[in-house]
Amino acid sequence: MKKIFMFEGDFPMSDLLRVGLIGCGNVVSYGHKPALTTLPDAQLVALADITPARRQIGKTWFGMNDADLYADYQDVIARDDVDAVAITVPQQFRRQIVLDALAAGKHVLSEKPLATVPAVAAEMIHAADAAGLTFGIVHNYHYLPEYRQIKNLIDNGTIGQLRVLTMHYLGVIDNPGAAEYQSDWRHTLAAGGGVLMDMIHAVYLAEWLFGAPPQQVMAFVDAPTYAARHPQVEDLALVQIAFPTGYATIHMGWGQGVGGVDASGSEGHLRMRYNQYQTSGFNQPAELYTVRNWERTDHPLDNLPTHMDNIARSFTQLWQEFHSAIREHRAPLASAAAGGRALETALAAYQSGVTGQVVTLPLQSTNPVFQKGIDGLADVQAWAQSRTQSAGIFGLK
Ligand SMILES: NC(=O)c1ccc[n+]([C@@H]2O[C@H](COP(=O)([O-])OP(=O)(O)OC[C@H]3O[C@@H](n4cnc5c(N)ncnc54)[C@H](O)[C@@H]3O)[C@@H](O)[C@H]2O)c1
Structure with missing residues (x-):
């Protein structure tokens, strides 16, 4: 018997969402696995991970065939039977995978944070909009x-x-x-x-x-x-x-x-x-x-x-809502655009820690932090008393 945590909204459940998973780490174990193994209208059909041991773990979790496991994510997005990909690798690797998945016509659900650099987040969001594809984020x-x-x-x-x-x-x-x-x-x-x-x-x-x-x-x-x-x-x-x-x-x-x-x-x-x-x-x-x-x-x-049931339900409901957004050709509640704003807010906090100034949002596109994320902090004027700088974090001297 599948245990299903239904969302209160009572979404129609007719078509099957065929999912490719890219990255099979911890967040899959307690989040995406319970969702994708219980929802009646979503099914994992392909999985990529660069770490062989993680592919084997995924194989067991999802009861997959060896033929559906890949080292290279390109093999997942090349499959015609994949409708959407979940990108659950660490955030620094997201850009190319997201852009390639969108270019292949796949809807994308990204883990949080969306990226490490706002300019990259904006590039990915633009690509999804231009392609007319649904781009969600795991704001579970x-x-x-x-x-x-x-x-x-x-x-x-x-x-x-x-x-x-x-x-x-x-x-x-x-x-x-x-x-x-x-x-x-x-x-x-x-x-x-x-x-x-x-x-x-x-x-x-x-x-x-x-x-x-x-x-x-x-x-x-x-x-x-x-x-x-x-x-x-x-x-x-x-x-x-x-x-x-x-x-x-x-x-x-x-x-x-x-x-x-x-x-x-x-x-x-x-x-x-x-x-x-x-x-x-x-x-x-x-x-x-x-x-x-x-x-x-x-x-x-x-x-x-x-507690882990609460966590599993949060991912399951998020997947349900993401699937509904695809069906209804609308942005999901947890949209990539919201992920982009959250990323800018976090980076603005870092910038404020360095400069001692209030930072206005959205970040200007000319701001080095918008262009380069934390690498751009070296290019903003540090306050002499900055504890962020004296902590020596973010590569600051
Ligand atoms: N929504 C949440 O509550 C939540 C919770 C935990 C983690 N996360 C996010 O999920 C992402 C992964 O976190 P985690 O804790 O699962 O990390 P993890 O280190 O446990 O797993 C990362 C996995 O990605 C794989 N990987 C790395 N590069 C890859 C590539 N190029 N192609 C395919 N696979 C690749 C690794 O082999 C590993 O299996 C992070 O962005 C993290 O912030 C979200």
């Missing part, structure tokens, strides 16, 4: 039960108009990547950033909860946690983002710090906390309440039996 935290409930509470006016959103992400667990590949790629310059880039979930969620793109960013960005091992990227980012109707603060760090969400509105406030005092993505929500006129209302939580 939209589908975690706590965030769906927070979104509903805010949109229903339960706390009035959202003014200040505080995303506590200081308990991010520094899980390594797949051991058969390069388990510490997240800590390298090639990843395009550190913990904020990796947990960019908080950034796109802030935009979603405010319902409008961010306009200004200021931040402290530092690396105190891994200082002794000469870190290449940040492990702490304290970010403030201005939206048209309010402000978000994102406190992001690998470690054992505070997790959860607080939101203050014109008529009240909201608080969400996790089991074992953890952070989004690492445990189930334990508590969600709103306060209005100084009276507390607790909201029941839509948890599945385990």
Whole structure:
């Protein structure tokens, strides 16, 4: 019996989406595997991974034939029986794979972050638009039960108009990547950033909860946690983002710090906390309440039996919505364009850490950070007191 987590929207389920998977690492094990092995209208037909051991793992997970396993992604996108590809390699390798997949007429679902460089993100989005293909991103935290409930509470006016959103992400667990590949790629310059880039979930969620793109960013960005091992990227980012109707603060760090969400509105406030005092993505929500006129209302939580069930459901619902977007010839809820804005916001935070200035969004196309991502930080004027620069991260001296 297939266990299916249906999305509330009750999408029509008729045609089969034939999927090619490019990259078979950890995110596939707990995210894409549960989705693609349970949805009745999606089926994995081909898989590419450059690491032989990962291909064998994928073969077992999906019950595939050797003939459907490839070392080279080109063999996946060359297949006529592939309608869409999921690109689940580390972000620094995304550009060429996405452009080749689009050129071959495939719809694309990209893992987050969309890219490491905004100019590359813009190039890929333009290519998808020009080809009339659906280009989605795995912003799966939209589908975690706590965030769906927070979104509903805010949109229903339960706390009035959202003014200040505080995303506590200081308990991010520094899980390594797949051991058969390069388990510490997240800590390298090639990843395009550190913990904020990796947990960019908080950034796109802030935009979603405010319902409008961010306009200004200021931040402290530092690396105190891994200082002794000469870190290449940040492990702490304290970010403030201005939206048209309010402000978000994102406190992001690998470690054992505070997790959860607080939101203050014109008529009240909201608080969400996790089991074992953890952070989004690492445990189930334990508590969600709103306060209005100084009276507390607790909201029941839509948890599945385990945290990993919640995670699996988030990917399954995201795949369902992506498939519906293909059928309906529209952008998915988790669109590549939103991924591009989240990427710019994270990089704007890094730039603010270097310059000590507020950075305006969208980034100008002439901004070296737009053109080169973190490599462009060497070309902006650093503030003499910049802790980002003195941490020696992002290749800064
Ligand atoms: N949405 C989420 O919640 C979530 C969670 C974890 C990771 N991710 C994202 O997914 C991506 C992968 O992360 P991961 O944790 O699975 O990494 P990982 O290191 O566990 O796996 C990466 C896989 O990609 C393969 N690979 C690398 N280059 C390749 C290429 N050119 N062609 C084919 N295969 C290639 C590797 O062999 C490896 O199997 C990252 O962008 C990460 O940010 C998203």
